[in-house]
Amino acid sequence: MSYFFEILSPDVIFPLFLAMTFGIFVGAMPGLTATMAVALIIPLTYYMKPIAGLAMVIGVSFTAIFAGDIPATFLRIPGTPASGAATLDGFEMCKKGKAQLALTLDLFCSAIGGIIGVLILIMIAPPLAKAALSFTNFEYFWLGIFGLSMAAVLSRGNTVKGLLSALFGLLISTIGIDVSTGYPRFTFGIMDLMDGVSFIPAMIGLFGISEVLKKLSLGEKMELPSVKVDTRLKVWEALRTMFKYKFIILRSALIGTFIGALPGSGADIAAWVSYGVEKNMARDEIGTGSPRGVIAPTSANNAAIGGSWIPALSLGLPGDSITAIVLGAMLMYGLKPGPLIFTESKELVYQLFAVAVLVQILLLPAGWIGIRVFSYLVSLRMGVVMAAVVLFSIIGSYALRNSYFDVGLMMFFGLLGYAMERINMPIAPMVLALILGRMIEDNLRVGLIKTDGSYLPFFTRPISLALFIFIVLSLAGPYIFSFVRELKKKASD
Template identity: 60%
Template sequence: MIDVVLSVFRPGILLPWLASMAFGVLVGGTPGLTATMGVALIIPVTYYMEPLAGMAMILGVSFTSIFTGDIPATLLRIPGTPASGPATLDGYELTKQGRGMEALTLDLLCSAIGGFIGVLILMLVAPPLAKFALRFTNFQYFWLGIFGLSMSASLSAGKPMNGIISAALGLLVATIGMDVTTGLPRFTGGNMELLEGVGFIPAMVGLFGLSEVLKNVADPKLLKQSSIPEFGKISLLGGMRIVLKNKLTVLKASIIGTCVGALPGAGADIASWVAYGMEKKTSRTPEEFGRGSVSGVIAPTSANNAALGGTWIPALVFGVPGDSITAIVLGAMLMYGLRPGPLIFQENLTLVHGIFAVGLISQFFLIIVGMLGIKIFGTILKLPRNIVMVIVLIFSVIGSYAIRNSFFDIYIMTLFGILGYFFEFVDIPLPPMILGIILGPMIENNLRVGLIKTHGGFGEFIFDPICLTLILLIVFVFFGGPILNLFRRKEKLD
């Protein structure tokens, strides 16, 4: 094993690995460029490299871009990647309080620790966890989707109904386009561009990015200020002390992240929301969430990077992709002449150990590269708001266009921007809508296919042990807080 660890420091592996991490900073930090896109672009470069160097580049890009996606989310309330959604809540609140540096340092450290725990779990319990993940069928996936959605819907402080409205609207938007089961176009109004559905990247950029720009430009006083008037200061050591104080949160969120990541099709996007929701529900100070809570920063970021380790579990053990990134990884493995699946642990054990080593060491490199990313973005955003808002607008437009090379997506972005701006006035939270658009197809298809399998019966959806657990968790999400508070009050009285 030591030989394997040493071998990853060979220049042939180390240099492309570090270059890919620098590339990941750029990909994650730019709204519209996703981690999946970054990995897909790396693959052709790795074609002539040895497999471990290719794997190191893939892991490097994915871990770094998932973290750097949190930078614009924290500083500007525009998620760089869909998994960074929760960073727009407490991370952004901390930035508004002049504690942006603290939020990002904690984010970086917890991303690294979460990623480390995710890979560690991948090394230790990959086969049994993958076996459990494979027990998930349509019924369980339906509830998993609802669970993820209820997590974000329940976050609307004091108004869970508004969260439900936002989630339902997101699910409704997801029904636009060609129906996967029957091939029928739904709510497209004859528009060919809508046949593929509403892209969640333009919707996300509009809801978070454009709506924020519209809010800012409407306030002349705000416009003259710097985008981050006070960035704050904190050393890595200072950040580590705060992380150590919240070690249980980090551990809990990392385990949740890895488990959600291990479920094929779930991935980092759901993991971050589930971890955030769970943390809020079990917190002794849930009222601080959404107002700049440190735990609100730590939990989702630990989970989204841990989920990356989790997504490799079904990919390596069964050759089933955990998310879109591991789907590309599986393709790359075949390109290298490898056979992902149970046999890889016998035929290519050295490579598997190499992947584990790269995954663990990447977390240390992430701290260095990530710090650099924070400094770069922090410097750019010291510009006055009237300049930054226009730059954000230009990036929002190109980010929306780039996904499908479509002008139509820019209109979609604009529409969602207006919607997001209006939603702020009526207290409708934005994150559940985005998650609804992302999870909509998964929820609808699993519900319909499940009902077809049971000939319309709901028994299988309720009486299966995993389904029942998920249903209880959903009930806990909405009613757990008041129940826990009741117990705590009783404890205090005693």
């Protein structure tokens, strides 16, 4: 039991509290994403106790996702991509003068959604890990492919460019020492590239610096519009509304957890899907400033975070870009995410679960502070925030291994990220490919070593086959669906 109390000790609680404050700040700042918040906080956790570091990461991710809804409600600007769906009814409610109600609902639903997600994580992850012991290279190969295909298909916008983004990521991931021969590939004699492109500097560049460049190029006024923000919370009204819509909360949280758990899709997609589900059920009501339209996406996006930890912990497979970074960090802490983590680091996993629940409770006061502080933040000049982002990006990527090379690398990826955004090429597939690339290639090649070059087991092992069919269906599904609908339409004409 004593290790449960360890999470209440000052050297865990204090960083956790700091991280949640930081999460509120970054999440509520439009353009600064939750993913970026996690990427920026990781360098601070290098030298901490693993549980303190993980607590910070968990704290940041949940609070940032919630805080993203604050500007979404007030300004119709999503603070994080996951708040995209929350701008619709939230802002409508704000226009009707019900901003406080919307945000109170938002805060409570985020906490409840978060708790549901974490509870499902606690229930599902250990048995899944046990089952995953029978997984080997063939299955992990397909899981990697699945993660990648989801990312490319679900990335809104251009599918061809989404796939290209993933392919570029795969190509970059082949830089470094080769798994079977130890030969350094595409390193051009640069020793810093021998272990591959460091993921965290690449990430910080793609999400942080590229955003700064985008802001610069848009020539946006480097200031946020100032608003008069009323910060009183409408607790009772919110609770009454929530009781009325309790099943929507549950449904959205379940959808959110499930989508979060799928490799490659995260909180943003979860929010859109659950919003879409509600919209299908009450077409007229949603979109006009209905509490239902606020409840659904906000419950779902926080639940998705818990969901994304399921494959991360039990399979060592990132559920979204946040857990992709977390996986890298866990290896740094000396933890090995994967089926054995529940025997090897049992105490830590339980501590992690406890922290995740604790964060949901702490989210209430932290979120309340966040809503209050937001009015101060909007008075801070954007230029100052941007400079801070650049500075943190530089030091953050330097700190990983005391390498100025990584700082340059980070800047390169910043420019790359900006260029990609400019030509409507989504960044997320590349980030996933960067982390999944090695997994896909290594498992393919090692699998082939095991089978003396035969590809058969990739299709004949039961789980492999099931995964393969699942991938084909999920890729071809939409097309078959619309084809059938087309046929029906023709038949009825």
